[in-house]
Amino acid sequence: MSSSKDIQSEEIIEQQLKTIKHPSFSIRKEGDTIMTTLSLSKEQTPSLKEFYILHRETGTRYPFLAEKTGESTYRFTVSIREFIRQNTSKNPKEHFEFYFVIQYLVNDEWIQKEEPLSLDLFDHFDSFGLSQFKDEDNNIYPYFSRKTHGFCFTVNVPVRSIRYIHASQINKVEIQKGHLHVAGELITTAIAINRVDTIMVGRKSGTQRTIHSNHQLNRLENGTHHYFYDYEIDVALDDFAKELFIDNIGDEDFDFYFEVYLNGLFDPTVVRIAHPQDLKSRKIYKDYAVAYGKWVYLFAPNFTEQYNGLTLAATKYAKEVYEYYREIQPFARLIKPFYTDRKIWIIGEKPMEARNNGWYYFRYLRETYPELDVYYVLDPDSPDYEKVCALGEDHVLPFKSKKYIRTLLMAQIILTSEAPYHIYPTRNPLWIDTIGAKRVLLQNNVLGLQPVKASLGFDTKQFETDLVLVSSKNEKRYAIETLDYPEQQVAITGLARFDTLLEEKEGALNTHQLLIFPTEQETGLHYQTEAIDRTAKRFLSLLDNPDFKRFSAERDLQVVVALPHAMLRYLSDFSALNCQVLLQEYVDVLQLVKESSIFITDSDPLAFDFSFLTKPVYFYQPEVALSDTTSPIAPREIYLNELPGEITSNEENLIYLLEQLGKPPFKLNRKNRKKADALIEYRDTQSNERIYAAVMKLLNSRNATT
The missing domain is CATH 3.40.50.12580 (CDP-glycerol glycerophosphotransferase, C-terminal domain)
Structure with missing residues (x-):
């Protein structure tokens, strides 16, 4: 029976062995033959006993002798084609992992360990000719395990190559002289990049465009086996607008992706161009307009709410409406004092939608406070348009109309269930600075089930609000502690739709x-x-x-x-x-x-x-x-x-x-x-009235300080 002292000593030795990193290992593939070479550290006098391939599904081990080629260098060679034919059945779908057995001399005693052939155990890794290949009806996919980072291969089981993309980030987004410039960094693990294509994908239309981009290796980091690449993307907006005019594309959001061709892999790895890093919002959020005949495309870069991915919004205006917008916008703050008595409220979700909390709150205000100068922003092509017009067509702002532009510029407060830029004339989040209206986030749903810090957090550059409405003390704590909102900017009211949700009707x-x-x-x-x-x-x-x-x-x-x-x-x-x-x-x-x-x-x-x-x-x-x-x-x-x-x-x-x-x-x-x-403070039908009280408090506090 081992004493506690012996156990403690074994734990110390184990920790010591875990800190050992070997100089290098390499994999060379020629035809169907894989040759693996290891260079071992001289620390603790290691000796390599054997290599083996482990069949993950059955646990069967297939050993191979380790050939010593130098003082601390070992290698083994295996014909993958022959190995598969001998050790798998017909039409297999199986995983195999590479291991090695090594001995260390510790305190005059040999300690044996079995290790995966893992990137984590070596300072340097290189490969040559390592690629997927076909043997008769079998497809063989070499890869590194997500769990152990050990070298493996599968037979007829495709491997997601996204595992080799360690990270990506955007360091610059800027519109200058009719060009959208994007620069950033892309990091891969263990495998270098051959080629990168940049693809723009229309979210509604599904249209794809390949655009100009460059990538360049910056450095290779030993230990982590990371390749650091700098990338640059250039979109000529005038040329892009001409393509949209020719194809008669309406309002569209174009998401950006890389198709990354990694060494040895046949198919590209798709990576969202995402994760902006400490960008200056005044440079990011600039609009650019291109006119053609009776139409104008207004371009504005932004970031998606779920993945914080780069997107380019293209909003198509009738030329006369856009020119009206350009004429009135510079004078909005001068004109607005003449509209103060109207106290205009603007409500919206997305231009095509009226079915969530924006719609429920608008309906409540029209039915309960008909004297309020409240308007709902909606595209006339929306299937919800007739429903909203039933509450008073004069209180509907057709998206991208002159009435919509004029009323929005004069607004005192804007209430949205989504990020408010969805109903702006441009997707530029800074556009509201033009008019200085207060902003209220009605919310789409109770916060917390989906990560929204990057898109709705207090510190994000793409979203600002003066008041966040929540449904419970728990949710308020989440808004303060996770999303970083000041306590005075969070009000517990319940969501606007809760009045309908919790309403009890006979029958x-x-x-x-x-x-x-x-x-x-x-x-x-x-x-x-x-x-x-x-x-x-x-x-x-x-x-x-x-x-x-x-x-x-x-x-x-x-x-x-x-x-x-x-x-x-x-x-x-x-x-x-x-x-x-x-x-x-x-x-x-x-x-x-x-x-x-x-x-x-x-x-x-x-x-x-x-x-x-x-x-x-x-x-x-x-x-x-x-x-x-x-x-x-x-x-x-x-x-x-x-x-x-x-x-x-x-x-x-x-x-x-x-x-x-x-x-x-x-x-x-x-x-x-x-x-x-614990997630709903008020189980009643008074949420809309509490929202009204919270909004009036916000407006009154503003008036008190002006």
Whole structure:
């Protein structure tokens, strides 16, 4: 039996061995033969005993003798083609990992260790000819493990090459002399870059354009095996506008991506051009206009809300409206005092939308305070336009009209559920400085389930607000501690839609309906839909599971799937599985929530609303791997373990949890009811009135100081 002293001594030795880094290892591939060479440190007199390849699925070890080629240099050679033919079955889908067995002399005693052939154990790594290849019907993919950083290969299992992109950042965004200039840094791990193409993708149209860019190796860092590249992108906006005019493209947002061709990989690795670093907002947020005939494109760079990725907004104006805007804008502050008595309020979401908290609050003000000079910004082509006009057509501002420009410039306060630049004449977040209006963030949803610090945080350059509305003390703490807002800029009111959500009506419909509600995600190049595809396939598998079908049938549940726009291409797949399929963008989701009995989502914040009705919520597949990173983000980590529902990433476990519900009516259990209660301060129908009081307090405090 080992004494505590012996155990302590073993732990010290183990720590010492962990600090040893060997000089180098290299991999050379010629044809189907891989030759691996190691140069070992002389510390602790190491001796390499053997190499072996580990079959991950079966645990089988295939040993190879280590050939000593120098004082502390060893190598082994293996024919991958021959190895696969001898050790795999027909049509294999398997993983193999490279290991070595090494001995260290410590205190006159040989200590043996088995180590993965990992980048972490060596100061320097280089490779030659390392690439995926084909053997008869088999595809072989060499790669480095995400977990151990050890060298591996798969047979007929494609490997996501995004693992080799360590980081990227934007160091400069600037519009000068009709050109958009972008510069930054791209860092890869272990593998160098052959070529980089820059792609602009239209978010609505899906059109792709390859634009000019350069990249240059800055340095190679030993130990981390990182390649540091500087990149520069140049977009000639006049030429780009001509292309848009010719193709008759309307308002569009163009997201920027790199297609990175790494040494040895056939397909490009797609990387969002993202993560701005300490940029000067006055240089970033400049507009540039290009006129052509009766039309004008107004360009403005910005960053997406979910990934903080670079985007270029192209807003298409009738020339006479744009010229009106250019004429009146410089005099807005001079004219505005003459409009002070009107006290103009502007409300909006996105130009095509009136279905969330902006719409609910606008409706409340028109019905409760009809004397208020309040307006809603909406595109006349929006499917919601007629609904909003029913509350008074004079109080609707058609997006990009002269009335819209004039009224917006005279506004006293702007209230939005999204970042306010969505309803500005240009997407420039600094545009509001032109008029000096106060800004209120009505919110789309309860904060916390999705990371928003980069897009809505107090210190971000792309968003500013004077008041943030939240629903509980917990959410207020989140806004202050995580998003860094001063306490006086956060008010607990509840969301505008809560009055409708919590309203109790006689004869209200509460069906035996199970609602599956996948969250919306940003889409991009077709290579970047992996997270969306993975989520869709998980829900399809659930719906097709015999145990899930039995659960639904035994409880007489109608299964309804509300698909986000990102999963539109899966519409027929879901429809084939004996469930009702709806599109989130075309239904009244609040009514859907009120009618349903059970709510299943991956990470949609509407789950909070459902829990406030004390009905059971299930977070299925909560760990969402972002497309530009190897690190998953778990909602439970984002919201401090306060999610008011059951959390699982396993299909069988989800069905087990559902079966614990018993018979209808289904209710939130005591544990999750307590969590839901902590996320809503007022369980009543007075949220809109509290919002009105908070806004009036903001306006009165402003007047008191002017």
